[in-house]
Amino acid sequence: ESVQNSQTNVMLHTKLNDTSMEYVSSKTINKVIQVHDQIFCCIAGSLADAQAVTKAAKSHLSFHSVQMESPPLVIAAASVLKELCYKNKEELQAGFITAGWDRKKGPQVYVVSLGGMLISQSVTIGGSGSTFIYGYVDAKYKPDMTREECQQFATNALALAMGRDNVSGGVVHLVVITEKGVEHVVVPGDKLPRFHDE
Amino acid sequence: MAATASMMPIFQQQISSKNDLVPNWTSEEVSTGTTIMAVEYDGGVVIGADSRTTTGAYIANRVTDKLTRIHDRIYCSRSGSAADTQAIAEVVSYQLGFHSIELDERPLVETAANLFRASCYRYREELMAGILVAGWDRRKGGQVYCVPIGGMLVRQPVAVGGSGSSYIYGYMDSNYKPGLDKNQCLELTASALALAMERDGSSGGVIRLASISEDGVERRVLLGDQLPRFSTH
Numbered sequence: 001e002s003v004q005n006s007q008t009n010v011m012l013h014t015k016l017n018d019t020s021m022e023y024v025s026s027k028t029i030n031k032v033i034q035v036h037d038q039i040f041c042c043i044a045g046s047l048a049d050a051q052a053v054t055k056a057a058k059s060h061l062s063f064h065s066v067q068m069e070s071p072p073l074v075i076a077a078a079s080v081l082k083e084l085c086y087k088n089k090e091e092l093q094a095g096f097i098t099a100g101w102d103r104k105k106g107p108q109v110y111v112v113s114l115g116g117m118l119i120s121q122s123v124t125i126g127g128s129g130s131t132f133i134y135g136y137v138d139a140k141y142k143p144d145m146t147r148e149e150c151q152q153f154a155t156n157a158l159a160l161a162m163g164r165d166n167v168s169g170g171v172v173h174l175v176v177i178t179e180k181g182v183e184h185v186v187v188p189g190d191k192l193p194r195f196h197d198e
Numbered sequence: 199m200a201a202t203a204s205m206m207p208i209f210q211q212q213i214s215s216k217n218d219l220v221p222n223w224t225s226e227e228v229s230t231g232t233t234i235m236a237v238e239y240d241g242g243v244v245i246g247a248d249s250r251t252t253t254g255a256y257i258a259n260r261v262t263d264k265l266t267r268i269h270d271r272i273y274c275s276r277s278g279s280a281a282d283t284q285a286i287a288e289v290v291s292y293q294l295g296f297h298s299i300e301l302d303e304r305p306l307v308e309t310a311a312n313l314f315r316a317s318c319y320r321y322r323e324e325l326m327a328g329i330l331v332a333g334w335d336r337r338k339g340g341q342v343y344c345v346p347i348g349g350m351l352v353r354q355p356v357a358v359g360g361s362g363s364s365y366i367y368g369y370m371d372s373n374y375k376p377g378l379d380k381n382q383c384l385e386l387t388a389s390a391l392a393l394a395m396e397r398d399g400s401s402g403g404v405i406r407l408a409s410i411s412e413d414g415v416e417r418r419v420l421l422g423d424q425l426p427r428f429s430t431h
Contacts, residue, residue, distance in 0.1 A: 135393035136368035138428050160368035196375045 032173045036061050038182060039077045039100030040175050044127040045114065050094035053084050074100040078110035078118055086116025097126055101177050125157070129165035133157045147176065151185070159192040227279060228253045231400025232264060233362030233391055234275035236332040236342040237374070237383040238355045242411030243332040243340040244380065246387040247275045248362065248395050249403030260403045265417070269294050271410055272310045272333030277360035278347065279326040286317050286327055307333040311343035311351055319349025328359045334410050358390070362398030366390045380409055392426040 033041045033051075035058045043050035057080045064080075065072045078098040085092055096112045111117075111124045123141045125133060137157055145153065154174060162168045172192065174185040231252055236245045247264035250257055264276050266287045272294070276283035290313045298305045311331040318327055331343040344350075344357040356374050358366060369390055378386065388405055395401045405420040420426075 131364040133368035134397045135366035135370075135390060136372055138393050138396060139369055139389065140372075142429050156372065157368065160371050163371060164367045195371045 029170075030173050032175050032184075034058075034182075035077050035098075036065065036072055036100070038071065038102070038177050039074055039098065040177060040182075041077070041081065042097040042099075042126065043094060044096070045094040046092075047094075049092045050096070053081060053092065053094055053096075056084060057081050071102065073102045073104055074098060074108040075105075075110065075120075078112060082112045082116055082118040085112055085114070089115050095126055097124055099177065101179055106179075107177065125161075127168070129158075129161035129168035132164040133161045136160055147178075151176065155187055156193050160195065162189075162192070163195065228258055228281065229279055229400070231362075231398070232277040232360030233366070233394035233398060233401040234264060234277050234328075234330050234359045235363075235366075235370075235387050235390055236275065236330045236357050237378070237387055238332075238340045238342050239378055239380050239383045241340060242334050242380065242409060243342055244383040244387050244407065244409045245273050245275055245330065245332045245342075246391050246405060246407045247360075248391055248401040249406060250395075250401055251280055252400055257402075262403070263406060265406050265408050267291070267415075268310050268331070269298060269305055269333070271304060271335065271412075271415070272307055272331065273408055273410060273415070274310075274314065274332070275330045275359070277328040282325045282327045283329060286314065286325070286329070289317060290314055304335060306335045306337060307331065307341040307343065308335075308338070308353075311345060311353075314343075314345045315349055315351040318345050318347075322347075322349045330357050330359050332410065334412055336412075340411070358394075360401065362391075362394035362401035365397045366394045369393055380411075384409060388420055389426045393428065395425075396428075 031043050033043060033054050035041050035054060041054055043054065057077065060080045061072050061077055064076060077100065081096050081098060085094065093114065095114050098110045098112065099108065101107050108120060109122065109124055110120050111126065122143060123137060125137055140153060151174060155172060158172050169189065171189060172187040174187065176183045176185065229252055232248055232250070234247045236243060245265055249260060249262045249264070251259040251262045266274050266276060268274050268287065268291050274287055276287065290310065293313050294305050294310050297309065310333065314329055314331055318325060318329070326347060328347050329345045331345060332341065334340050341353060342355065342357050343353050344359065346359065355376060356370060358370060373386055384407060387407060391405050404422070405425060406417070407420070408415055408417045
């Protein structure tokens with residue numbers, strides 16, 4: 001049984017528009033948001049927009065699951081986000097990675113990009129730091145990894161991105177979602193894997 | 199939020215643009231949006247590049263040679279504006295050739311890198327050139343110098359450049375370690391370039407590699423079916 005992790009970089013970096021000062025608002029913000037029992041969402045872009053959208057999606061989904069009398073499908077969660085992003089594309093600046101487990105298709109990962117495109121992928125990365133790890137992810141990912149391999153792969157990839165992207169850093173939040181439930185793993189910066197030049 | 203939204207460009211993934219009838223590459227500058235890489239090993243250097251030159255969305259040359267000879271044991275790999283980098287490389291080759299005759303011995307890689315830096319820094323407002331200088335000399339062996347846009351000069355054991363380089367920082371950080379031999383360097387460079395070419399629209403074509411040591415320069419090309427492949431998803 002394979003588990004697919006989706007990933008996030010976790011530092012909230014704010015640029016004040018009136019002064020030209022950039023500062024780190026928070027080093028420990030959690031960008032992996034729960035939208036249902038076994039469905040989580042990673043947010044990127046404007047965090048204000050992303051939080052507003054996920055709040056709306058969470059309430060939509062909980063209503064939907066009451067109506068259907070069963071937990072929502074992961075694709076339903078992703079679709080709800082996609083509708084919101086697509087219909088409001090002019091005002092919003094937020095992208096999402098939705099991942100979770102449902103009874104119909106098992107573990108799944110979906111990406112909703114900036115303009116509201118929805119696609120399913122087996123592994124995906126996003127956010128400003130993601131550009132630095134495309135090569136690493138393409139090279140190192142192989143289908144049907146075990147849970148431990150997957151966790152190590154995600155942690156390594158995030159550590160590499162945090163090493164290069166100046167607006168990513170702080171702590172790594174990992175959420176492992178399986179049929180049995182959800183586990184939240186936090187890896188603080190000093191416990192991250194190190195590479196040769198550090 | 200509305201204020202910032204209007205200041206940012208709209209990132210939309212488009213299948214086709216509104217006006218496909220008139221190609222815009224006729225008015226675009228020629229660029230070697232690119233991926234270039236150079237690695238030092240004990241006894242020499244490996245230098246590599248992709249082969250795509252673009253004017254806008256059109257690939258003007260799909261088999262470009264971006265590895266330019268500056269001197270017998272000194273090569274440079276070019277990224278940015280094709281015209282700017284060719285012009286600078288010509289000037290530096292001339293200056294270095296003259297200097298080498300005066301000295302009556304092979305020029306130092308550091309000298310070549312400094313000549314690049316001098317031109318790139320003096321004319322930094324007009325130029326768009328990111329260059330990696332790599333070679334071998336008797337004093338310090340294999341060396342790689344990075345002269346990015348703006349005209350800085352720094353020596354690094356391994357350097358990447360060009361638009362495709364952002365995608366392979368993670369791969370490079372995790373796979374490079376000091377003490378690799380020539381073949382491992384060639385493999386690392388070929389793999390990294392292949393990964394970048396897969397993701398960057400401005401990089402592609404074939405991989406050109408050169409290894410430079412005391413004994414000379416060995417050039418090779420990896421064609422389409424010989425490119426390193428990774429599992430697709």
